[in-house]
Amino acid sequence: xxxxxxxxxxxxxxxxxxxxxxxxxxxxxxxxxxxxxxxxxxxxxxxxxxxxxxxxxxxxxxxxxxxxxxxxxxxxxxxxxxxxxxxxxxxxxxxxxxxxxxxxxxxxxxxxxxxxxxxxxxxxxxxxxxxxxxxxxxxxxxxxxxxxxxxxxxxxxxxxxxxxxxxxxxxxxxxxxxxxxxxxxxxxxxxxxxxxxxxxxxxxxxxxxxxxxxxxxxxxxxxxxxxxxxxxxxxxxxxxxxxxxxxxxxxxxxxxxxxxxxxxxxxxxxxxxxxxxxxxxxxxxxxxxxxxxxxxxxxxxxxxxxxxxxxxxxxxxxxxxxxxxxxxxxxxxxxxxxxxxxxxxxxxxxxxxxxxxxxxxxxxxxxxxxxxxxxxxxxxxxxxxxxxxxxxxxxxxxxxxxxxxxxxxxxxxxxxxxxxxxxxxxxxxxxxxxxxxxxxxxxxxxxxxxxxxxxxxxxxxxxxxxxxxxxxxxxxxxxxxxxxx
Numbered sequence: 001x002x003x004x005x006x007x008x009x010x011x012x013x014x015x016x017x018x019x020x021x022x023x024x025x026x027x028x029x030x031x032x033x034x035x036x037x038x039x040x041x042x043x044x045x046x047x048x049x050x051x052x053x054x055x056x057x058x059x060x061x062x063x064x065x066x067x068x069x070x071x072x073x074x075x076x077x078x079x080x081x082x083x084x085x086x087x088x089x090x091x092x093x094x095x096x097x098x099x100x101x102x103x104x105x106x107x108x109x110x111x112x113x114x115x116x117x118x119x120x121x122x123x124x125x126x127x128x129x130x131x132x133x134x135x136x137x138x139x140x141x142x143x144x145x146x147x148x149x150x151x152x153x154x155x156x157x158x159x160x161x162x163x164x165x166x167x168x169x170x171x172x173x174x175x176x177x178x179x180x181x182x183x184x185x186x187x188x189x190x191x192x193x194x195x196x197x198x199x200x201x202x203x204x205x206x207x208x209x210x211x212x213x214x215x216x217x218x219x220x221x222x223x224x225x226x227x228x229x230x231x232x233x234x235x236x237x238x239x240x241x242x243x244x245x246x247x248x249x250x251x252x253x254x255x256x257x258x259x260x261x262x263x264x265x266x267x268x269x270x271x272x273x274x275x276x277x278x279x280x281x282x283x284x285x286x287x288x289x290x291x292x293x294x295x296x297x298x299x300x301x302x303x304x305x306x307x308x309x310x311x312x313x314x315x316x317x318x319x320x321x322x323x324x325x326x327x328x329x330x331x332x333x334x335x336x337x338x339x340x341x342x343x344x345x346x347x348x349x350x351x352x353x354x355x356x357x358x359x360x361x362x363x364x365x366x367x368x369x370x371x372x373x374x375x376x377x378x379x380x381x382x383x384x385x386x387x388x389x390x391x392x393x394x395x396x397x398x399x400x401x402x403x404x405x406x407x408x409x410x411x412x413x414x415x416x417x418x419x420x421x422x423x424x425x426x427x428x429x430x431x432x433x434x435x436x437x438x439x440x441x442x443x444x445x446x447x448x449x450x451x452x453x454x455x456x457x458x459x460x461x462x463x464x465x466x467x468x469x470x471x472x473x474x475x476x477x478x479x480x481x482x483x484x485x
């Protein structure tokens with residue numbers, strides 16, 4: 001405006017003439033950009049770093065070496081520079097590589113009930129005060145974007161099948177196709193193209209639900225991009241900060257509720273006026289109806305001398321009369337069934353704590369008849385949560401001589417007549433002040449005594465009405481046999 005030259009402006013503002021020229025030749029404020037970054041101390045290691053980073057780019061993120069570990073590696077080779085110089089070089093190198101390798105993604109559209117996507121994620125939560133790592137099963141309907149998640153201790157086949165049962169029940173059915181990555185529980189052999197050899201158990205589940213399994217191309221996460229984004233989104237919504245629950249069941253109940261809440265909150269990408277929940281309710285009408293797939297992992301195992309069987313490091317009790325015999329163990333996602341001669345003789349909640357045991361004290365009742373003293377210190381009977389009347393009666397019995405044997409007799413009565421009858425008899429015995437086994441047996445007999453039905457009509461009709469004829473007695477006294485007629 002004032003007609004000053006660049007030299008005059010630089011003298012007035014105290015700036016270099018080159019700086020004034022930059023400002024005069026552009027509308028936007030110019031920014032300083034270094035034309036070439038030099039790494040004096042890192043220079044001898046640059047050929048190695050470039051080759052190393054190119055090889056790392058071919059690996060999955062979990063397999064790549066972190067910048068800190070790479071810094072420690074070149075330090076061991078003689079690098080004397082700072083960690084920041086290395087991270088700066090890595091950022092510039094990755095930026096240059098991303099400019100040279102541009103990936104084009106094609107938008108996809110899925111018809112109603114056409115496909116769903118599945119994936120696992122690994123998250124950290126606090127259960128009963130301890131930090132544990134759990135595997136989260138993620139399901140997502142490709143059309144409506146409806147989703148479901150459930151937590152498991154591992155990714156074994158029984159967990160995978162259990163997750164599908166819960167997911168299809170929650171979502172209201174299933175789709176024609178299921179899109180998976182090449183996880184070991186689903187794919188045994190990767191062939192050319194989309195050809196795969198699927199795990200027999202996994203294929204059995206797919207046949208049960210009448211689903212066509214589709215496996216993604218290796219290292220091509222975009223083929224199931226919806227569920228990949230879901231993992232990142234729900235990790236921040238659900239698991240950051242760390243969740244804390246008493247049991248795994250409470251955690252899964254919370255996750256199910258949150259899925260319902262968030263689906264009402266999230267908008268459908270194709271129509272912002274509708275929520276994901278609204279589109280999901282429309283898709284439910286055409287989903288394929290399902291019923292649960294009951295699958296278990298079988299194992300033939302011998303019962304040891306402690307009346308225990310071991311599965312994956314955890315021991316489960318069985319009735320002690322089966323010691324030394326072979327039984328069939330059926331492992332489900334949440335329970336363990338013990339089968340002998342085609343009959344289920346025991347059921348336990350499944351535990352993943354190794355080198356520990358799950359006991360049912362009633363399994364050792366037959367052994368207690370021979371060794372009643374084991375009732376005091378036997379491991380199966382520690383912390384046995386008997387009903388309060390039975391516990392109080394136990395305290396009375398153990399104060400007397402041969403109290404252990406008397407308590408075993410009481411337990412045999414409960415096993416024979418049922419817990420309800422036993423607890424009722426114990427309560428009556430305590431109220432009457434006779435806390436003895438004999439009194440309880442008497443009370444049980446009275447409780448189980450058949451009830452004589454009362455007649456609704458007290459007047460009993462007679463076929464031959466009585467007649468007031470006293471001469472019949474005289475006839476009987478004389479020995480007349482015809483008097484009754």
